[in-house]
Amino acid sequence: MARMKFYCDAARCIECNGCVTACKNENEVPWGINRRRVVTIKDGVHGERSLSVACMHCSDAPCAAVCPVDCFYTTDDGVVLHDKDICIGCGYCFYACPFGAPQFPQDGAFGTRGKMDKCTFCAGGPEPDGSAEEYRKYGSNRLAEGKLPLCAEMCATKALLAGDAGVISDIYRKRVVNRAAASLEWGARLQRANFRAPDSGTGTETRKGHR
């Protein structure tokens, strides 16, 4: 069985938020909730990078460990899913998650948390694959149709990759090797190949051998 993973290539992400929009549309995500978000670091200065982040479908998922009602389960594909019929909306998964993936709709007075909602790797929920009930609660089940998550499929620069961990890491490894090769060929700094230069710093050492 596959082990499904997301990988976001920071050298490619252009912060277009296409993944966020694709996810929201494909899964009919409730108002006020985004299962995926793009975070930009060093916004507006040299070395700016963006990363698209959602549930990373951890092997040892902290959300599943802290859930007081044990509503999480991991599918054979390594996708972490949850059962909204069991979830009580306590918010513990939100505290524990490193990526801020679990989201809660406001349900009732004073912003009381409703049932948790998060990225499903476009794999639906515990209901029968492709059922209306599943779609209503969790959004589309593309995995059952043999398709990958729409966020990655729609990514214009192919920064966001989704699929089996082995395949994803092979693609990324090739990219890194190509970038390194390009930098040797063109004599650019290795750093420049992967990340833009910093604001300050002379960098004389690394310019040795520059054409």
Place this chain on the structure above:
Amino acid sequence: MSFRPPPCRRVTRSGWICWVLLAGLALLVADLPAAAPSHDKPSAKVDDPGTDLWRFVRRRAPELRSLAEKGAIGPVTTQVKGVDTSVLINDKGQEWRLYRHRMLIPISAIVLGTVAVLLLLLYLAVGRRVPDPRETGKRLLRFVAYERTLHWFMAAIFLFLGVTGLTILYGRPLLIPLVGKESFSAMASASKEGHNLFGPLFLVSLLLFLQRFWRRNLYSRGDLRWLIRLGGLLGGDSPPAGFFNMGEKMLFWLLIAVGLLICASGLVLLFPNFGQGRLLMEGAHLIHTLGAVLLLATIMAHIYMGIATKGAMDGMKGGYVEYSWARHHHREWADEEEKKGRVLSEEEVRRRFGEARKIGVPEREAGT
């Protein structure tokens, strides 16, 4: 440089001066390469901006904001609105998980279990042999109806909050194997909603308690002596005490202090609509649970005292206590009441209850 600091442990005065000069020199030297780069050695180290980036990923929003203000980095932004959305990695989440699973769940089980077992042993060894207070036919009014209502109001809420809180904490290992996930989900959901609804009422009862009882719980002369002798637990006669003894006073102030802490942290957790961050909520959960375990253990001891000290519960049931009990446990208060002529006969008390039943109102009480 020929100067080398002496390797001896004791630093003389001249040694100190040398150290200070050396430090100053080091500061100067550190600034030099920027002005005059050396061509012999590799010049200033250039940080890989990539390494830098990944270092920033783990930093929290406030830290990043302060760095951004200094111009060290640009701001961290996202177009998605919500709580902590611009934080990429929440590294405190794992610490919170470890606290809950490695500390809270096992340690509170050990603490509450140990206290329960010790109290049971104490009851079997001492408590059940305590005789009923000697019947003198005389009664004293200890708690008026308002105070008793307040006490049981708070007791009911406290026990409810304790049970619902423990259900959420221990349900997964203890109840799910028994009743299954679906039934437990319903129980846990009811526990959560009930906990949220009655939590604020506990704060109300706590404040009313404080308003009603704070004066009687101030430290008074002789309390320390009572505490040193543990209220006569180690044998001998009960040391004299006023309306409340030192044990009750300590319970009261612990309840107020820890209770207010629990309520404050509970309110932080109760209203996620104000957009408080995860770090604050994780901290609030930590305080909330530690305080709750402490209070639960203390209240277990309080319940034990109510059961084991025969005659004590009467004050909270009907309001009247046996005179000999008051004389034994709260000598100063009993003497004062006697001086004021507030000692009632058993018939008088019975007549009051009877009258109350006839008229259909709570009993009339002497004084408040």
